[in-house]
Amino acid sequence: MRKVRLFIAMSVDGYIGDRNGGVSWLNGQGEDKENIDTYSDFVKNIDTIFMGWNTYHQIVTELSPKEWVYNGFTTYVITHHKRHSAGEIHFTDENPVKLLKQLKLQDGKDIWICGGANLLRQLMDANLIDQYYISVIPTVLGGGIRLFGELDKEQKLSLVKTQNYNGIVELIYEPR
Structure with missing residues (x-):
């Protein structure tokens, strides 16, 4: 079965976006x-x-308006905005928990949860995250978009690996 991996960066105080949703601090x-x-x-x-x-x-x-930076990856965008899927990008308003459970059963490599916070909470509440790759950026934002926010239940994790460089600390966790 394919694994679901979160790969994301956050500030020291747990934000993935500043008060305006920006990420220039990364x-x-x-x-x-x-x-x-x-x-x-x-x-x-x-x-x-x-x-x-x-x-x-x-x-x-904002980040890459001239070219899609995830060429070569099948991308699912969970949204209520009506958009036409094209090529590797699939826009869907399907329940993300149900869709991810289906994708996990299909053949292929692992699945990356790229963001955002609301989607992540839904997947965590359904116990669908197999690994958490979290890069802690040496910045305190003091407010903005929280990585985890309010969850329905406690999530216990085990630290698998750490490394640091340039003031950034990378943490890899798995559910206990």
Whole structure:
């Protein structure tokens, strides 16, 4: 069965977006050349991306408006906005828990939960996250979009791996 992996960055105080939803703060404490490319390693085992509308919209309007940065991946955008699916991008208003359960049973590589917070909460409440890759960025935002927010129940995790570079601490957890 395919695994579902969250791969996301947050501020030291637990936010994935600033008060305006922005992510310009996503960098280390020094120069980029000090960063380790953990993303390339992560995506070697991924062929499907799952994201909410706000994450999709931010990617195509702010982060990479000229080209789709996830070419080669089948992407599901959970949204109530009526959009036509094209190529590898599938817009759907299907229940994300039900859809993800179906995708897990299909052949393929693992599934990446790319964001956002509302979608993540629904999947966590259904115990569908198999691994949490969380990069803690050396910034305190003081407010914004919380990574986890309110959950229906406690989620106990086991720390599997840590590494740090350029002030960023990467944590990998699995459910206990």
